[in-house]
Amino acid sequence: MGELTMQERMKIKRHAMPNQDQEARRGNFSEVALGYTAEMARKEADRCLQCKDPQCIKGCPVGVMIPQFIKALREGDMVKAVEWMKVKNNLPAVCGRVCPQEVQCEGHCILGKKGEAVAIGRLERFVGDFELEHRTCPLVKAAGTGKKIAVVGSGPAGLTCSVDLARQGHHVSMFESLHGPGGVLIYGIPEFRLPKSVVHGEIGYAVDCLGIELKTDHVIGRSFTLGELLEDYDAVFLGTGAGLPSFMRIPGINLNGVMSANEFLTRVNLMKAYQFPDYDTPVRIGKKVAVIGAGNVAMDAVRCSVRLQRILAERNATAPGEAHIVYRRSSGEIPARMEEYHHAREEGVIFDLLTNPVEILGDEKRAVKGLRCIRMELGEPDKSGRRQPVPVEGSEFVMDVDTVIMALGTNPNPIVFVDAEGLDRTRQGTAVADAATGRTMKKRVWAGGDVVTGAATVISAMGAGKRAAADINAFLKGENTWD
Amino acid sequence: MYRILKKEVLSDVVKLMEIEAPHVARRARAGQFVIVRIDEFGERIPLTIADYDRDRGAITLIFQELGKSTIQLGRLRTGDSIASFAGPLGHPTEIENYGTVACVGGGVGIAPIYPIARALKQAGNRVISVIGARTKELIFWEEKMRAVSDALIICTDDGSHGRKALVTEPLKELLENREMKISRVWAIGPAIMMKFVTLATRPYTVPTTVSLNTIMIDGTGMCGGCRVLLEEGSKFVCVDGPEFDGHKVDWDNLLSRLTFYRDEEKRALDLYNHKCNLDKATVAEDR
Numbered sequence: 001m002g003e004l005t006m007q008e009r010m011k012i013k014r015h016a017m018p019n020q021d022q023e024a025r026r027g028n029f030s031e032v033a034l035g036y037t038a039e040m041a042r043k044e045a046d047r048c049l050q051c052k053d054p055q056c057i058k059g060c061p062v063g064v065m066i067p068q069f070i071k072a073l074r075e076g077d078m079v080k081a082v083e084w085m086k087v088k089n090n091l092p093a094v095c096g097r098v099c100p101q102e103v104q105c106e107g108h109c110i111l112g113k114k115g116e117a118v119a120i121g122r123l124e125r126f127v128g129d130f131e132l133e134h135r136t137c138p139l140v141k142a143a144g145t146g147k148k149i150a151v152v153g154s155g156p157a158g159l160t161c162s163v164d165l166a167r168q169g170h171h172v173s174m175f176e177s178l179h180g181p182g183g184v185l186i187y188g189i190p191e192f193r194l195p196k197s198v199v200h201g202e203i204g205y206a207v208d209c210l211g212i213e214l215k216t217d218h219v220i221g222r223s224f225t226l227g228e229l230l231e232d233y234d235a236v237f238l239g240t241g242a243g244l245p246s247f248m249r250i251p252g253i254n255l256n257g258v259m260s261a262n263e264f265l266t267r268v269n270l271m272k273a274y275q276f277p278d279y280d281t282p283v284r285i286g287k288k289v290a291v292i293g294a295g296n297v298a299m300d301a302v303r304c305s306v307r308l309q310r311i312l313a314e315r316n317a318t319a320p321g322e323a324h325i326v327y328r329r330s331s332g333e334i335p336a337r338m339e340e341y342h343h344a345r346e347e348g349v350i351f352d353l354l355t356n357p358v359e360i361l362g363d364e365k366r367a368v369k370g371l372r373c374i375r376m377e378l379g380e381p382d383k384s385g386r387r388q389p390v391p392v393e394g395s396e397f398v399m400d401v402d403t404v405i406m407a408l409g410t411n412p413n414p415i416v417f418v419d420a421e422g423l424d425r426t427r428q429g430t431a432v433a434d435a436a437t438g439r440t441m442k443k444r445v446w447a448g449g450d451v452v453t454g455a456a457t458v459i460s461a462m463g464a465g466k467r468a469a470a471d472i473n474a475f476l477k478g479e480n481t482w483d
Numbered sequence: 484m485y486r487i488l489k490k491e492v493l494s495d496v497v498k499l500m501e502i503e504a505p506h507v508a509r510r511a512r513a514g515q516f517v518i519v520r521i522d523e524f525g526e527r528i529p530l531t532i533a534d535y536d537r538d539r540g541a542i543t544l545i546f547q548e549l550g551k552s553t554i555q556l557g558r559l560r561t562g563d564s565i566a567s568f569a570g571p572l573g574h575p576t577e578i579e580n581y582g583t584v585a586c587v588g589g590g591v592g593i594a595p596i597y598p599i600a601r602a603l604k605q606a607g608n609r610v611i612s613v614i615g616a617r618t619k620e621l622i623f624w625e626e627k628m629r630a631v632s633d634a635l636i637i638c639t640d641d642g643s644h645g646r647k648a649l650v651t652e653p654l655k656e657l658l659e660n661r662e663m664k665i666s667r668v669w670a671i672g673p674a675i676m677m678k679f680v681t682l683a684t685r686p687y688t689v690p691t692t693v694s695l696n697t698i699m700i701d702g703t704g705m706c707g708g709c710r711v712l713l714e715e716g717s718k719f720v721c722v723d724g725p726e727f728d729g730h731k732v733d734w735d736n737l738l739s740r741l742t743f744y745r746d747e748e749k750r751a752l753d754l755y756n757h758k759c760n761l762d763k764a765t766v767a768e769d770r
């Protein structure tokens with residue numbers, strides 16, 4: 001077959017993602033999006049116009065060489081596709097699954113202006129999964145430099161920083177307070193969206209290939225302080241994320257049946273409570289669940305609720321119950337990835353939009369029995385440009401719920417800042433760091449990811465880890481100085 | 484993996500384990516806790532540090548076998564290993580010379596009160612200790628406690644050892660006795676005991692520190708499952724505590740939150756016992 005013309009390429013329709021059956025998946029934690037077949041991937045790759053001035057790359061926080069990997073993919077050269085991918089991205093199987101592509105690469109794709117963008121995320125996943133299975137691109141470690149770096153936190157920021165520094169031949173120790181590496185990828189994002197085998201595969205491979213020393217159960221600020229790390233290491237990178245949950249300041253948050261999305265998701269994902277009692281950690285889910293918020297965290301929490309309710313109902317032969325999203329703005333402002341919102345709708349989640357909780361009601365046993373809410377309407381745009389929701393007077397009503405999950409955003413965890421004089425923080429508790437290099441106000445300490453930006457995205461955390469690694473490397477090789 | 488260096492059976496249901504974890508022992512102090520996980524399937528269990536040995540890089544834990552996880556932990560032997568051991572977590576006890584202090588330990592609470600009493604003694608305090616349990620068999624570390632206390636009072640509910648009383652009785656007498664001049668009280672034990680200790684000390688306005696053992700998961704401030712309601716609002720026990728001013732704690736809220744997973748805990752325990760019985764039966768049959 002000869003080269004396709006531009007017109008021919010533009011005629012090809014975007015390939016839908018094969019998904020697990022809508023009905024069946026409500027009752028299991030297996031992955032929803034099944035991934036393209038090789039045939040679909042090649043055909044989807046055929047849609048790419050190979051623009052001279054590719055916009056997609058500009059939309060990617062780490063600048064993945066998108067047209068290059070897509071070209072190799074459609075020419076059937078998977079090894080080359082992986083190579084192009086790995087120039088900028090160590091975790092394609094993860095990013096292909098969780099990046100908000102519609103506002104990044106795909107949001108910039110020229111095809112999207114009139115029709116539908118190339119499914120870059122799905123192609124990225126296809127390449128990442130191929131690599132996970134075939135291991136075509138072993139990471140190589142340069143000759144040892146004798147320099148030692150402590151990376152604190154093993155989420156996307158810490159992992160990316162560790163991999164890039166280890167490739168340069170430095171000795172990297174990665175400290176993690178939990179019992180396993182991965183950060184949010186392990187404790188937050190559920191199995192049905194990001195299988196843990198993918199995360200373990202990506203991390204295990206990198207750690208083994210590059211001899212990264214993984215120190216789990218190490219809580220920096222407690223087991224060792226930052227000051228102590230600076231005595232033993234030439235440089236320290238903080239990628240400790242923003243894991244501290246916030247609760248709404250409304251009456252009733254300490255009732256039984258109210259939890260943070262982080263507690264709920266940690267039980268379900270990290271501790272595998274959906275397999276209780278095979279796993280020891282339990283999770284309690286009610287018949288009527290309200291998840292407050294509409295970001296990715298809220299979508300994950302509500303979709304986990306749907307599944308747990310269904311599993312319980314099947315076990316006890318009862319009705320499955322309801323899971324609601326309660327959000328004070330309208331559907332246009334929902335911050336979650338588009339795909340998650342659609343999947344949640346397909347799975348029967350009820351969206352109570354323009355609704356704001358004002359009180360959680362409890363019964364005589366201090367258990368949740370309802371959620372008092374007020375209706376909202378959209379007023380003037382605020383600083384962020386979004387129309388500000390304002391309460392509709394006299395519109396209060398009570399929702400009949402027995403479980404309330406708060407997904408209202410998180411702040412940086414303070415423990416790492418113990419004994420860290422000179423490391424400036426903002427009022428919100430985030431570390432102050434230079435956006436281009438990740439340098440903090442404390443000498444030989446870099447930071448990046450959610451600990452600097454507040455809750456953001458996997459790819460932006462990876463980007464920050466990458467930039468910091470480049471600067472640390474230059475600093476350690478004496479190519480630039482601190483001041 | 485973290486090796487069990489030593490195991491002692493303090494009573495039928497109370498076990499002591501010394502576990503090798505140099506990264507925890509190096510900075511561990513009285514009042515802090517650790518999170519342990521037995522194996523791949525295990526839950527993260529918070530346990531207060533009963534003692535530490537920096538030279539040997541070891542932490543001593545004492546725990547009561549209450550549910551599936553602690554029973555399973557109690558069956559491990561010297562030389563066995565557990566999967567995770569994180570810490571030291573929480574803030575250490577604020578040790579100063581306060582004058583005369585009372586240290587109250589109930590049940591397994593005797594274990595964590597010991598390093599606090601010792602540190603207070605070393606700081607120059609006159610330490611009066613009160614330890615209590617349901618019955619004689621559940622009292623342990625009597626000699627260790629005596630060695631760090633200027634006076635030691637022992638109580639049991641059934642009178643099988645020491646005084647037949649709840650720990651609050653001798654405590655009230657101490658507070659009543661003006662010459663004693665008790666300036667501070669530490670109390671560690673079951674939540675209900677700590678509640679009654681704070682009720683006992685309140686009329687005397689003696690500051691009373693309690694160590695809370697709420698439900699926890701990560702132990703590092705990430706989930707808020709451990710939150711407790713104080714006069715000034717909610718706090719996370721794992722990062723802000725575990726010690727708090729007992730007079731500010733909303734005990735009824737705490738007690739009710741502790742029961743949230745009771746059904747699941749019972750289910751896990753029943754299944755575990757059933758499985759252990761089956762295992763025993765199969766072994767017997769094989770013979």
Ligand SMILES: Cc1cc2nc3c(=O)[nH]c(=O)nc-3n(C[C@H](O)[C@H](O)[C@H](O)COP(=O)(O)OP(=O)(O)OC[C@H]3O[C@@H](n4cnc5c(N)ncnc54)[C@H](O)[C@@H]3O)c2cc1C
Binds near residue numbers: 240
């Ligand atoms: C439920 C959920 C769903 C999400 N969905 C998406 C999505 O679909 N797409 C997307 O792009 N983003 C998503 N995000 C956001 C994304 O996961 C984060 O922005 C990203 O993980 C941040 O990476 P990080 O490396 O900065 O921090 P984290 O991933 O938070 O990792 C930080 C690590 O540091 C450890 N740590 C913290 N303190 C210490 C200490 N003192 N000592 C040692 N270790 C410490 C933590 O245990 C953790 O493992 C989601 C987040 C959540 C919570």
Ligand code: FES
Binds near residue numbers: 703
């Ligand atoms: S145990 Fe999770 S925040 Fe305290």
